[in-house]
Amino acid sequence: MRTPPPVVAADAAAEAEPRARRAKLRCRDFHFYYGDFHALKGINLSFEEGAVTALIGPSGCGKSTLLRSFNRMHDLYPGTRYEGEVVMEPYGVNIVDRRVDAMAVRMRVGMVFQKPNPFPKSIYENVAYGLRLRGERRRAVLDEKVEAALRGAALWDEVKDRLREPGTALSGGQQQRLCIARAMATDPEVILFDEPTSALDPVATAKIEDLVQQLAGRVTVVIVTHNMQQAARVSQYTAFMYLGEVVEFGETGQIFTAPRVQRTQDYITGRFG
Numbered sequence: 001m002r003t004p005p006p007v008v009a010a011d012a013a014a015e016a017e018p019r020a021r022r023a024k025l026r027c028r029d030f031h032f033y034y035g036d037f038h039a040l041k042g043i044n045l046s047f048e049e050g051a052v053t054a055l056i057g058p059s060g061c062g063k064s065t066l067l068r069s070f071n072r073m074h075d076l077y078p079g080t081r082y083e084g085e086v087v088m089e090p091y092g093v094n095i096v097d098r099r100v101d102a103m104a105v106r107m108r109v110g111m112v113f114q115k116p117n118p119f120p121k122s123i124y125e126n127v128a129y130g131l132r133l134r135g136e137r138r139r140a141v142l143d144e145k146v147e148a149a150l151r152g153a154a155l156w157d158e159v160k161d162r163l164r165e166p167g168t169a170l171s172g173g174q175q176q177r178l179c180i181a182r183a184m185a186t187d188p189e190v191i192l193f194d195e196p197t198s199a200l201d202p203v204a205t206a207k208i209e210d211l212v213q214q215l216a217g218r219v220t221v222v223i224v225t226h227n228m229q230q231a232a233r234v235s236q237y238t239a240f241m242y243l244g245e246v247v248e249f250g251e252t253g254q255i256f257t258a259p260r261v262q263r264t265q266d267y268i269t270g271r272f273g
């Protein structure tokens with residue numbers, strides 16, 4: 001058990017402990033509906049800034065639905081409805097309020113999908129894409145940012161001499177790292193990973209897991225995974241979901257070694273799922 005923090009004025013606490021836990025996203029009584037289907041039921045959960053949080057749980061429990069709410073992806077499908085709040089700090093803005101521009105949310109919240117999905121463009125243009133969307137035209141700036149993003153995704157050395165080749169010519173693992181570079185090029189504050197390694201072999205998976213860990217501190221990461229070992233390896237916090245609710249949330253070590261709720265215990269020990 002963590003010792004409770006001393007009672008001090010908020011400013012003094014922030015000064016004394018600059019890396020103190022700060023929430024980047026806070027779900028407050030958050031609900032989501034696909035038409036009449038109530039997929040998320042009163043989620044209350046905070047995601048710590050700069051940390052990696054894993055969402056685990058059996059198929060159909062709502063992990064992807066929650067993740068996709070954070071970049072307003074459901075807006076693209078008719079009949080979907082958000083209720084309650086997902087507040088992004090430090091702005092204090094409820095990003096699931098339809099009056100908030102979804103494109104502005106997506107500029108701050110990047111996403112990497114299960115299957116690598118490079119655009120049918122060159123390696124360079126895949127990474128430059130978001131920068132160009134933002135109106136960046138200066139060649140030197142684009143070159144610099146593309147290189148930095150590819151270096152950050154541990155891909156630069158493998159592609160620096162073939163930047164004009166199509167992104168789709170890369171191996172599956174390289175394509176996924178390209179998608180990470182593309183997501184990171186615009187300096188998002190949050191990055192969402194939806195089962196990013198389920199289509200990859202073990203070597204490519206290890207590289208992606210390394211990258212996810214390296215991103216911690218620079219961005220806030222939320223990762224959906226079916227692989228409990230993966231959640232244990234890469235995340236600091238884990239939320240266990242079941243039937244559209246968060247059953248248990250805590251530090252990853254605690255969730256996997258000393259879960260407080262029987263259903264979490266049953267899931268992580270493989271009794272169902």
Ligand SMILES: Nc1ncnc2c1ncn2[C@@H]1O[C@H](COP(=O)(O)OP(=O)(O)OP(=O)(O)O)[C@@H](O)[C@H]1O
Nearest residue numbers: 034037039057058059060061062063064065066226
């Ligand atoms: N487009 C949709 N329309 C209607 N219901 C949907 C839609 N997408 C998902 N659902 C339902 O919402 C619930 C949550 O699905 P979701 O994909 O979020 O679960 P999940 O935990 O990510 O599952 P998995 O691990 O299999 O990806 C499920 O019951 C699913 O059938």
